[in-house]
Each structure stands twice: as C-alpha cells, then as structure tokens.
Amino acid sequence: MEHTSYLFAAFLAVWVIVFAYLFALSRRHRTLANEVEALRRMMEQKGESH
Amino acid sequence: MLALLWKDLLLEFRTKERLSSLFVLSFLIVLVFVFALSPEQIQSPTIEAALLWVTLVFAGMMGLQRSFLLEQERACFSGLLLSPIDPGTLFLAKMLSNVLFLLLVELLVAPLSLAFFGVPFSRSLLPLPVVLLLGTVGFSALGTLFAAIAVRTRAREVLLPIMLLPLLVPLLIAAVKVTSAVLTGGEWNGVWFRVLLAFDIIFVVTGWLIFPQVVQE
Amino acid sequence: MKRFAPFADNVLPWLTLTTMIAALAMVFLYVPNERVQGIVQRIFYFHLPAAWNTFLGFFIVAGASASYLWQGSRFSDLLAQAAAEIGMVFCTIVLITGSIWARPIWGVWWTWDPRLTMVIVLWTIYAAYLLLRHLAGDTEQIARYAAVLGIVGVLDIPLLHISVRLWRGIHPKIERGGLAPEMMWTLLMCTVAFLCLFAWLLWLRLHNLSLREELVTLRRQALATA
Numbered sequence: 001m002e003h004t005s006y007l008f009a010a011f012l013a014v015w016v017i018v019f020a021y022l023f024a025l026s027r028r029h030r031t032l033a034n035e036v037e038a039l040r041r042m043m044e045q046k047g048e049s050h
Numbered sequence: 051m052l053a054l055l056w057k058d059l060l061l062e063f064r065t066k067e068r069l070s071s072l073f074v075l076s077f078l079i080v081l082v083f084v085f086a087l088s089p090e091q092i093q094s095p096t097i098e099a100a101l102l103w104v105t106l107v108f109a110g111m112m113g114l115q116r117s118f119l120l121e122q123e124r125a126c127f128s129g130l131l132l133s134p135i136d137p138g139t140l141f142l143a144k145m146l147s148n149v150l151f152l153l154l155v156e157l158l159v160a161p162l163s164l165a166f167f168g169v170p171f172s173r174s175l176l177p178l179p180v181v182l183l184l185g186t187v188g189f190s191a192l193g194t195l196f197a198a199i200a201v202r203t204r205a206r207e208v209l210l211p212i213m214l215l216p217l218l219v220p221l222l223i224a225a226v227k228v229t230s231a232v233l234t235g236g237e238w239n240g241v242w243f244r245v246l247l248a249f250d251i252i253f254v255v256t257g258w259l260i261f262p263q264v265v266q267e
Numbered sequence: 268m269k270r271f272a273p274f275a276d277n278v279l280p281w282l283t284l285t286t287m288i289a290a291l292a293m294v295f296l297y298v299p300n301e302r303v304q305g306i307v308q309r310i311f312y313f314h315l316p317a318a319w320n321t322f323l324g325f326f327i328v329a330g331a332s333a334s335y336l337w338q339g340s341r342f343s344d345l346l347a348q349a350a351a352e353i354g355m356v357f358c359t360i361v362l363i364t365g366s367i368w369a370r371p372i373w374g375v376w377w378t379w380d381p382r383l384t385m386v387i388v389l390w391t392i393y394a395a396y397l398l399l400r401h402l403a404g405d406t407e408q409i410a411r412y413a414a415v416l417g418i419v420g421v422l423d424i425p426l427l428h429i430s431v432r433l434w435r436g437i438h439p440k441i442e443r444g445g446l447a448p449e450m451m452w453t454l455l456m457c458t459v460a461f462l463c464l465f466a467w468l469l470w471l472r473l474h475n476l477s478l479r480e481e482l483v484t485l486r487r488q489a490l491a492t493a
Binding site: 004018032033039 | 313317352371482486492
Binding site: 192195196199202203204205208209212213215216217219220223224227241242245248249252253256260263264266 | 336388391392394395398399402403404408409411412414415416418419420422423426427429430431433434
C-alpha cells in the first residue's frame with residue numbers, strides 16, 4: 001500500500017503547527033522584550049535626571 | 051442549610067415567570083427538533099431520549115444563567131458571604147434549588163414531548179423521573195459551579211456553554227443511554243446507570259469542595 | 268525559574284533539535300514498514316507521542332492549578348497557562364495526524380473510535396480553558412476560575428474515558444503486544460524527542476509570560492514615579 005502522500009501530509013502538518021506556534025511566540029517575545037527595554041531605559045533616564 | 055434552600059426556593063418561585071419562561075423555552079426547543087426532523091423520524095425512543103436531553107441541557111443552561119444573574123444584580127451574594135455560612139453549604143443549597151427548579155420543568159416537558167412523538171411511556175412512569183433526577187443533579191452540580199464563575203466574567207453568555215458542555219459529555223451520554231433504555235423497556239440500571247451515579251457523586255463533592263475558591267473575594 | 272534559564276535557553280533547543288533529527292532518521296530510515304498498513308503507518312510514531320504530550324499538558328495544568336489555588340504562587344498560574352497552550356498545540360497535532368492517518372487506512376476522514384473521540388473532547392476542554400483566559404481578562408480572580416476549570420477538567424477525564432469507551436467500539440489496536448523491537452526503539456526515540464519539544468515550547472512560553480509580568484510591574488512602577 002503506497003500512501004506516501006498522506007505520510008508526507010501528516011508530517012508536514014506537524015511541522016507547520018509547531019513552527020506556526022514558535023513563530024507566534026517569538027513575535028510576541030520580541031514585542032515584549034522591546035517594550036521592557038524601552039521602559040527600563042526610560043526609568044534609568046528618570047533616575048539620572050533626579 | 052435548609053434555611054438557605056428555603057430562601058432560594060422562595061426566590062425562584064416568587065418569580066413564577068422564570069418557571070414559565072423556562073418551560074416555554076424547553077417546549078420551543080422540542081418544537082424546533084420536530085420541525086428540523088419530521089415526526090416520523092423522531093418516533094424512535096432512542097432518538098427521543100437524545101432530543102430530550104439536548105433540550106434539557108440547553109434550556110437548563112439558560113435557566114442557570116438567569117438564576118445567578120438575578121443574584122448578581124441584587125448583590126445578594128455579597129450579603130450571604132458576609133454571614134457565617136460556609137461556602138460549601140451555600141453551593142449545596144444553590145445546587146439543590148437549581149435541581150428542584152429544573153426538575154419541575156423537566157417533569158412537565160418530558161411527558162409532553164414524548165406524547166408529541168408518539169413514544170409510549172406509560173411503563174416508564176417510575177424510572178423516568180429517577181433518570182431525570184440523576185441527570186439533573188449532575189448537570190446542576192457542574193452547572194452551578196460554572197454559572198457562578200461565568201456570571202463574574204465579561205463574556206458570560208458564551209462562556210458558560212463553552213466551559214460546561216465539554217465536561218458534561220459523560221453525563222449526556224449516560225443520561226441518554228439510561229433514558230432510552232427506560233423508554234424501550236430495557237434494563238436501565240446497568241452500567242450506564244452506574245456511570246450516571248458516579249458522575250453525580252464525583253461532581254457534587256468536587257463542587258462542594260471547590261466552590262469556596264470561586265466566591266472568595 | 269531563573270535557575271533554569273541558562274540550562275533551558277542553551278541546552279533545550281539543541282537537545283530538541285538533535286533528538287528530533289534522530290527521531291526522524293529512525294522513522295524514515297531505520298524502522299521497517301508495517302505489514303498491514305504499509306508506509307502510512309509511520310504517522311503513528313508522531314501521533315502517539317503527541318497524544319502523550321496532550322495528556323502530559325493536562326496533568327501539568329491540573330497540578331499547577333491545584334498548586335495555585337492552595338498556595339497562590341504566581342508561577343503556578345503562569346505554568347498552568349503555558350501548559351494549556353502547549354497541550355492544545357499537541358492536541359491539535361493528534362487530531363490532524365489522526366485524521367490524515369484515518370483516511371488511507373479506514374477510508375474516512377474521521378472515525379468516532381473511543382480514543383479519537385476522547386481527544387476531541389479534550390480539545391474542547393483545552394479550548395474552554397484558553398478562551399476563559401483570553402475572553403475574561405487577566406485578573407487574579409480569572410486566574411482562580413481558570414484553575415477551577417483546570418482541576419474539574421482533569422477530574423472529568425476518567426469519566427470521559429469510561430463513557431466514551433462504552434459508547435463506541437475499540438480503537439484499532441496497532442498490534443500493541445506485537446511491536447517489533449525496531450518499532451519500540453523508534454517509538455521511544457520519538458517520545459523522547461517530543462518530550463524535549465514539549466519542554467522547550469513550555470519554557471519559551473513561560474519565559475514569554477514572565478516577561479509580560481515584568482512589563483506589567485515596570486509599567487506600574489513607571490506610573491508611580493511619573
């Protein structure tokens with residue numbers, strides 16, 4: 001029985017799902033990290049100006 | 051606890067509109083089924099059992115929402131919590147009042163819908179209320195718990211079904227199986243009956259234990 | 268959690284990568300074809316570990332939820348949230364691979380056999396948990412409600428299992444007793460690889476969530492000193 005295309009589809013599905021999630025995570029991470037950095041810098045500047 | 055139960059019952063029965071609106075709602079859902087299918091298709095007792103429980107679940111959910119909404123609006127709950135009543139007992143009282151309330155509606159709707167579909171039920175006169183009771187207890191246990199949660203959130207109307215329905219699957223399957231056995235005159239206190247019982251016991255106890263976490267401010 | 272950071276950040280991704288490559292190699296190069304189902308059967312080596320990860324996710328959610336309710340540690344709440352998401356990812360994988368596998372073997376895209384049925388209900392429980400957290404906001408109260416859902420969900424599992432089993436026939440057994448040694452090893456490798464993947468994804472999401480916490484704290488501080 002040769003259903004290789006199904007095999008391929010299944011493995012592809014797994015990787016697509018995992019990578020989609022990883023991608024979503026990394027994007028959220030970058031936004032968060034940037035905001036945190038920006039806030040930290042702002043706080044430092046405030047600290048210096050006092 | 052009896053006092054609490056009495057108070058809840060009084061509240062619900064004073065608003066007779068709730069009873070009647072729930073009854074009409076269930077009745078309408080049954081009608082929807084009749085029109086979606088045809089009377090001939092529904093004549094089988096197994097299908098009728100299924101339709102009955104679907105109706106009860108959906109109508110019941112709306113009934114539950116209203117019950118907590120009223121209390122929330124009148125801020126009765128905060129009043130109750132300040133009193134030295136143990137939240138677990140509060141849960142049991144609320145649950146029992148829901149059971150009685152829903153059961154009353156069910157005892158009206160069930161025979162009516164069975165009559166509509168031409169499913170003979172004279173021999174089920176004793177076991178049918180028993181099944182209805184057990185199913186309603188399980189439904190109310192989880193329903194009361196999650197209605198209390200849902201009513202305190204923003205997306206309350208849609209969240210209650212979303213949270214409740216998946217968890218009710220075992221109850222639904224078991225209740226339908228037992229009801230259909232009752233209606234076809236088969237053995238109804240077999241394994242599915244035990245599943246129903248197990249569901250009830252597990253979730254009444256769970257609700258009782260975990261409800262304090264929900265109402266804790 | 269900070270203690271784990273160096274290990275998690277550096278080791279986990281590579282560990283996952285290497286175990287995955289090894290697993291893929293075993294699935295495609297090492298293990299022989301299964302007699303009855305042929306080459307498609309190899310989906311099983313990803314389908315089953317994904318299912319185990321789904322259950323693992325569930326139990327972590329339940330444990331973290333219980334810990335949160337009893338001890339109130341913020342970390343437990345974050346752990347529950349992260350585990351629910353990761354569990355959901357693997358649950359989706361189980362369903363999709365199961366469906367793709369079913370098509371050539373049984374001729375239909377879906378069957379209501381007990382295990383698949385159970386997984387689909389689990390998916391809805393996961394969905395309910397995630398929707399509660401997303402729709403209802405991010406307060407401590409909601410965290411507690413989610414924890415309640417997590418615990419009740421896990422308590423429902425045995426009942427689900429029994430009722431779904433009784434309701435339907437049997438999951439077509441993949442010669443469980445008669446698994447050839449090569450298959451056992453491949454399955455084992457895949458399970459390990461998937462566990463690493465689970466751990467890594469969980470870590471990433473946890474890191475993410477704790478960053479968000481930090482952001483909230485920083486914002487509050489900024490407002491306070493403004």
